Each structure stands twice: as C-alpha cells, then as structure tokens.
Amino acid sequence: MLRPVVTGVDGSPESLAAALWAAREAQRRSLPLHLVHATSWSPHPSASDPANVIRRQMGRGVLRKTESHIARTCPDVRLTDEQVDGPATAALLKAADRAELMVLGSRGLSGFTGLLAASVAQGVVARATRPVVLVRAGEHPEDGRRQDQDGRRSALATCRDVVLGLDLNDPSDEVIGFAFEAARVRGARLRVMHAWSGPSLLSLGPGEIGLESAPERAQEWRGFLEAVLQTWRERFPGVDVDETVVEGKAGPHLVSASSGAGLLVVGRRMHEGDVGPHAGPVTHTLIHHARCPVAVVAHD
Structure with a gap:
C-alpha cells in the first residue's frame, strides 16, 4: 500500500501554502495526498458539547477550503482528509508515522483557529521518524521552477x-x-x-x-x-x-x-x-x- 503525502492544515496562510506544495509533491511522486486537521482538545471531550461541535464545524470548513484550493491547482491528485482530536503535535506525529513525508507550514497562527504554531512544527520535526518538509507562507508549488x-x-x-x-x-x-x-x-x-x-x-x-x-x-x-x-x-x-x-x-x-x-x-x-x-x-x-x-x- 502506498504511503500518502500528509499535510497538517489549520486555516493559516502557512498551512495553505504547505498543502499546495504537498499536493504538487504528491503528483510528482504519484502518491495520494491526505489532509489532517487537529481539533482543539479538552480533557473530557464530548460529541454533544457545543464548543466541540463548533470546533469540528470550523475544522470541516478549514478542510473544505483547503481542498478547494488544491482542486484548482492539482485537480488530479487523489485526496482524502480527516479530523483528529488531541494536542496538535501528538496528532500530527501519529499521522506522520503513516506518511511517505509530512508537510507543514513553518509558521502557523496561534490562537483559536491556528493550531500549527511554530512550536508545533518544531515539535513534529524533532520527533518524527519520517521526513518532514516545512513550507512558509508565500511558497507556491510553481515556485520550485x-x-x-x-x-x-x-x-x-x-x-x-x-x-x-x-x-x-x-x-x-x-x-x-x-x-x-x-x-x-x-x-x-x-x-x-x-x-x-x-x-x-x-x-x-x-x-x-x-x-x-x-x-x-x-x-x-x-x-x-x-x-x-x-x-x-x-x-x-x-x-x-x-x-x-x-x-x-x-x-x-x-x-x-x-x-x-x-x-x-x-x-x-x-x-x-x-x-x-x-x-x-x-x-x-x-x-x-x-x-x-x-x-x-x-x-x-
């Protein structure tokens, strides 16, 4: 089974740039692309908790927006996505274990919707056993040419x-x-x-x-x-x-x-x-x- 190219998304400009870069890389390597959004975590999550419902809705919106951008740039890439609960670093490390390579924005936004803060990206780089690529905002797939x-x-x-x-x-x-x-x-x-x-x-x-x-x-x-x-x-x-x-x-x-x-x-x-x-x-x-x-x- 082919390992996918995996990218973490949070709605920030950095994560969008990383997702577009990852999509082009997946095409180059003839691999599928998998998007991961880490939903904000609480010690006792409940599916019916209004806060968790809102977070999941926002996460789904982030995934759909990212997929829309990818579809315009790389319409033929095989694309899947998922939302995962838990601290962002741990969730992304788990996803990276299944990846051919992990792609992250090098400087995400902190706060309610921006889960890929700089500390998260650095934490993944320091612990991942698979290759990790860091992409800054402003980097686009065609910038490699x-x-x-x-x-x-x-x-x-x-x-x-x-x-x-x-x-x-x-x-x-x-x-x-x-x-x-x-x-x-x-x-x-x-x-x-x-x-x-x-x-x-x-x-x-x-x-x-x-x-x-x-x-x-x-x-x-x-x-x-x-x-x-x-x-x-x-x-x-x-x-x-x-x-x-x-x-x-x-x-x-x-x-x-x-x-x-x-x-x-x-x-x-x-x-x-x-x-x-x-x-x-x-x-x-x-x-x-x-x-x-x-x-x-x-x-x-």
Whole structure:
C-alpha cells in the first residue's frame, strides 16, 4: 500500500501554502495526498458539547477550503482528509508515522483557529521518524521552477536546484537517498554541500601542529565527498550532481545556498539529549532563516 503525502492544515496562510506544495509533491511522486486537521482538545471531550461541535464545524470548513484550493491547482491528485482530536503535535506525529513525508507550514497562527504554531512544527520535526518538509507562507508549488528570461514562470522551465547539506562525519543513506529522489522527480540538479572546519589550537594534542593548509584539507574533504556519492550517482544516473565543500559553520552556508533553491534537505539524528528530542542547531537555524522549503530527514 502506498504511503500518502500528509499535510497538517489549520486555516493559516502557512498551512495553505504547505498543502499546495504537498499536493504538487504528491503528483510528482504519484502518491495520494491526505489532509489532517487537529481539533482543539479538552480533557473530557464530548460529541454533544457545543464548543466541540463548533470546533469540528470550523475544522470541516478549514478542510473544505483547503481542498478547494488544491482542486484548482492539482485537480488530479487523489485526496482524502480527516479530523483528529488531541494536542496538535501528538496528532500530527501519529499521522506522520503513516506518511511517505509530512508537510507543514513553518509558521502557523496561534490562537483559536491556528493550531500549527511554530512550536508545533518544531515539535513534529524533532520527533518524527519520517521526513518532514516545512513550507512558509508565500511558497507556491510553481515556485520550485526557474523563471524564464522575461521573469515569468513556465511549465517548460526547469526546476530549481535541490540542495543537500551533508555531514561527511555522519553520512546517512536515508538523507542522501531522499535528496537524490527529490532531484529525480523534479528533473532538477542536486547541489551537495559539506561544511568543514580546521583543527583549533584547543583540539590539537601535545606537540601536534596543523600541517595541512586549508586548500589541502578542502581537497581531502572533496575526495571523500566524491567517494560517498559515487554509488548514488550510479543509482541515479539521470541526476546532475554538483559537489561543494566549504570552510566554516554549515548553517550560514546552507542559508545562503537556499536562496534560489527549490528544496533544501538536511538530516536529523534520532536520539534524545539531556533536554529530550531536538532538531539540532543547524536545522534550527534553517527552519528560521532558509529561503526555500526545508526537508528534515530523520536517520539512525
């Protein structure tokens, strides 16, 4: 049975943008699309409680409005929906377990109708075992395509690059595979970037000195990157791959690379630190500052 692309909706501009992006992604991957609305939760819910009746009616309205927008953009997508009771983060995590990927608005509205607040999206990213894509308001499905010379988007225009931020100290097959597949279904170039830092005086042992120059260390990382990607190039021969190694912290380099990209892919190791599940500093930076949709792929 095919896993669907799942998106959480709450009526906010962010969730609508995410739903439209998810619909186009479902079409690219020949998958169904499933909409989830988390109805505001109370400790002792009752179907006859007037407040719960109103919330469910509002939730149904949100789903119908979203479906209407999707029908105009992607009329052929196979679409289902559901309302679920409970805290939004828990409800979306349960839905994500059944998904090929989960798509959320990166900044939802807080309050009575806006259940996908920023904390909810970040909570899902930090705990989901399936890939999660975060989409901001203003992102539309066609934004993944390059513009023609006259500034207009064309159905024949090539898709914008997929950017993969790859940690060569912990290269993950799940993350690399997701990025290659995303580039394949788009017919887009895949730009793979690794950020490295040279040894500091504090990291060197007694009597050790940094013998290699920065260009020599960069060349070593470049050779390692090429070796890691060789198998994937053979598995995806139709994907054009561009490899880059840069010196410095990964976050700022990836934020810069996201400008003009169609999708940015990063990994998240599934472990619990002293403060519980978390997305990590690089992913946290990208959630707030990336200039394109961000896919966070969990891995062991």
